[in-house]
Amino acid sequence: MTRRIRVGAIVVALVAGAISTAGPVQAADTLLSQGKPVTASSAGGCCPAPAAVDGDSATRWASAAGVDPQWIYVDLGATAHVSRVRLQWDASCATAYEIDTSADHATWTRIYSTTTGKGGVEDLTSLDGTGRYVRVYGTKRCRTDASKGYSLQEFGVYGSTGDVVPPSPPGTPTLDSVTPTSATISWTAATDDKGVAGYDVYRDGQLCASTTGALTATCGNLSPNGTYGFYVNARDAAGNVSQASGTLSVKTPPSDDHTPPSVPANVHTTAVNSTSIGLAWTASIDENGVTGYRIFDSGTQIGTSDTASTTLGGLTPNTAYHLQVRAVDGNGNQSDPSTPVLDVTTTGGSSCSPSQGVCGATQVGTDDDVVWGLVTLPDGTILYNQRDAHSIVHLNPKTGAKKTIGTVPNVQSTDGEGGLTGLEINPASFASDHWLYIMHTSPNDNRIVRIKYDPAADSLTTSTEQILLTGIARNKFHNGGRLRFSPDGRYLFAGTGDAQNGANASNTSSPNGKVLRINPDGSIPADNPFHNAVWSYGHRNVQGLAFDSQGRLWEQEFGNSVMDETNLIVKGGNYGWPSCEGTSGSCGTAGFIAPKKTYPVAQGSCSGITIIHDALYVACQRGTRLYRAVISGSSLTNFQTFFNGTYGRLRTVEPAPDGQMWLATSVDGDKDSTPHNSHNKILRVTVG
Known part of the structure; x- marks a missing residue:
């Protein structure tokens, strides 16, 4: 069933669904809605909107009869984290409805919805929403004849009004200095209504540094001649995390290591079949360490390896390959190719056995x-x-x-x-x-x-x-x-x-x-x-x-x-x-x-x-x-x-x-x- 949220004058189609539903009541919930201002799409003379938040189940809000959708929202007076909503319906309940939050009662975010509402008391816990305004938006009535509307005895919103707003994004970082293995960056401060507690610096999605307020940091463990993207998130004391800053692209310079590794030796096959060749060789040595190997067929790279062995897959049956291996170090220095060329011919046939994988x-x-x-x-x-x-x-x-x-x-x-x-x-x-x-x-x-x-x-x-x-x-x-x-x-x-x-x-x-x-x-x-x-x-x-x-x-x-x-x-x-x-x-x-x-x-x-x-x-x-x-x-x-x-x-x-x-x-x-x-x-x- 498709339902709609009204965003100003725009109507956006939504479907029944939710990220949470009824569950155990959380003791930390605080009732935020009682006695707060409310606004409704309509109201009968007997049953004004404020009756839904007066704490008295003997009173109620009733909407106009025979009209869908209808809604009621409460102004909590401040931005809150909403973790629970308790609805107590009269006989004229909602079969299909949603709970929405908003910062401005114009643009709404759905945090719960159902198409199987049964009326009575519906205690919706484990919700996760943020906003000053909370709305019940009904799209299908339990009593569908034209003389009936929606009737809500109590509309209770629970949660906390502590710090629920994340900081603004920090400014895009700038480069202070760079070495072959590290980069130091700076950025302009984020803002937060309660104060920024610290910053986390990421390198291509990986956390590489954190500060408790400093606007500069160094990320190490980089490779020479490498290109990296750095960005920053701000966090406040409540654990709210900002959206990310812009990204700074940094290319590290080469190191002063220009000596290539030794040439891989004793390149030999460990297995040969129709579509793959297993290779091994004697490991190369390098004063700063070998970082990997590249495998070539007639001068064209067809594979890599972290160790002194590999399996070349996806090959063509009954085909000759002319294989050599080069070692590479952290500065990108590449050894001479292994000698002599290893000539290997894959076997014939087109079958693929389980052992080949x-x-x-x-x-x-x-x-x-x-x-x-x-x-x-x-x-x-x-x-x-x-x-x-x-x-x-x-x-x-x-x-x-x-x-x-x-x-x-x-x-x-x-x-x-x-x-x-x-x-x-x-x-x-x-x-x-x-x-x-x-x-x-x-x-x-x-x-x-x-x-x-x-x-x-x-x-x-x-x-x-x-x-x-x-x-x-x-x-x-x-x-x-x-x-x-x-x-x-x-x-x-x-x-x-x-x-x-x-x-x-x-x-x-x-x-x-x-x-x-x-x-x-x-x-x-x-x-x-x-x-x-x-x-x-x-x-x-x-x-x-x-x-x-x-x-x-x-x-x-x-x-x-x-x-x-x-x-x-x-x-x-x-x-x-x-x-x-x-x-x-x-x-x-x-x-x-x-x-x-x-x-x-x-x-x-x-x-x-x-x-x-x-x-x-x-x-x-x-x-x-x-x-x-x-x-x-x-x-x-x-x-x-x-x-x-x-x-x-x-x-x-x-x-x-x-x-x-x-x-x-x-x-x-x-x-x-x-x-x-x-x-x-x-x-x-x-x-x-």
């Missing part, structure tokens, strides 16, 4: 924007999201033909990782309902919507948009974005980021830093563990979700600077962030669930995951590789690495027809919001 990759398309969410339609063609252009593209992988089918409304990027992210279809109903489920950043939040796809016109019907879930905080980075339906189509799961405020992840009333679970219409399943959309918590930035053959949900999330993690998600589980990053930090705390696998950030920064024949595939960006692991019981075994450096940064993997896999790269332009400045490939990968 990944056999080949064929390019089926390209795109100049960030390819994020991707789904396969029943006819075998693909729809995918362009994150920065905010459009959805239809690709025929057999012909390479593609068409932009529409632009998703109300999307706003963040000069970082926000924009048009998740895309999903319901496997149980898409053939009949044609809903596309979409996650994106808006000007105010991250949200989940659904819009119908018209197969006949091959277009997005934006007039059908229904907003399912709002109020997921946004920031420059850490916006999450992955969507995944349960195999039976009953529930939609979403991965969210902590919006660069770790406290969000451990707060079960916040939808940030979570795996969320909602019904397809946006309503909250009755068995959710916290009576809101939260399914699991303690996550930093979730960008991968996939179900195995047992119906279990696996999750992939970004670490900060130590390790990424793969988790097996359980209902109500706490995965430890911000106290624990992977297995680093205070991970022994009772109740924390340990990851099933961790990855050093330099070898990971992994985004999308998929599961095919109970093998987990993990696409990594900074690590520029694809991991494969076999799911055995509740463990991940037989780890293999593919495409290490072959295609650059990898973002999205999804099942393809015939047990194969789609893989989308994320090369260039994926840390800004500039449309059409990427160089990406979409590949069909043959898996064992």
Whole structure:
């Protein structure tokens, strides 16, 4: 059912859904609304609007009869954090209504909605809203005959009026000094109604320095000849975090190390089959340390490795390769190539055994924007999201033909990782309902919507948009974005980021830093563990979700600077962030669930995951590789690495027809919001 919020003179369509519903009453709630000024859309002579906040259930507010929608809002007198609303209805209750907050009683943000209101006393707890004004907005009456309206005996708003307003964004940083391994930056102060308590400095989404008020900081552990993006968030004493400053791009100079590593020796094969070659060699040495190796075929780089061995995947059967290896140090000095050239010919045949894991990759398309969410339609063609252009593209992988089918409304990027992210279809109903489920950043939040796809016109019907879930905080980075339906189509799961405020992840009333679970219409399943959309918590930035053959949900999330993690998600589980990053930090705390696998950030920064024949595939960006692991019981075994450096940064993997896999790269332009400045490939990968 579609409903509407009025924003000034503009009417915006919304759909039933909520981030929370009834649950245990929180003792810390304070009644804020009693005796405060109220305004209503209409009122009968017997029953004026102030009667709804007078503390007397014998009096009531009654709206005009036979008219939908109707509304009433209370002025709390100051900005408040709203955590609970208690409604006591007369017989003329609301079947469909929402609770909204506003700073100015003109623009409203929904914090709760339902299409199954039953009247009586409805105590809505675990809400998470901020505003001076709180509104009940009814769109369908319990008693639908023309002589009846809405009748509300008590409208109680609970929460706190402490510091609930975040600081303003700090000024864009400027560069004070830079060395090959560090950068010192400064910025202008943020403002806050209660005072700024400190600043957090991020390097491409990773926290690298914090201050308690100083307007300058140094970030170390950089690499010579590297390019980094620095920005700053402000925080106040109450833990409110600002939106990010602008980004300062810094390129570190080369170091005075100009001596290349020694030449790799004894390059030899460890395995050869139709589509892959295993290589190993004697490690090089360097006075400042070897940082990696590059593998070449006839002078063209086809892979990289962090160690003195690798597997080159996606090769062509019965083909000769002429392989050499070079070592690289932290200043980018590259050794001479290994000698002599290693001539290796892959075996014949086109079969792909389970032991090979990944056999080949064929390019089926390209795109100049960030390819994020991707789904396969029943006819075998693909729809995918362009994150920065905010459009959805239809690709025929057999012909390479593609068409932009529409632009998703109300999307706003963040000069970082926000924009048009998740895309999903319901496997149980898409053939009949044609809903596309979409996650994106808006000007105010991250949200989940659904819009119908018209197969006949091959277009997005934006007039059908229904907003399912709002109020997921946004920031420059850490916006999450992955969507995944349960195999039976009953529930939609979403991965969210902590919006660069770790406290969000451990707060079960916040939808940030979570795996969320909602019904397809946006309503909250009755068995959710916290009576809101939260399914699991303690996550930093979730960008991968996939179900195995047992119906279990696996999750992939970004670490900060130590390790990424793969988790097996359980209902109500706490995965430890911000106290624990992977297995680093205070991970022994009772109740924390340990990851099933961790990855050093330099070898990971992994985004999308998929599961095919109970093998987990993990696409990594900074690590520029694809991991494969076999799911055995509740463990991940037989780890293999593919495409290490072959295609650059990898973002999205999804099942393809015939047990194969789609893989989308994320090369260039994926840390800004500039449309059409990427160089990406979409590949069909043959898996064992």
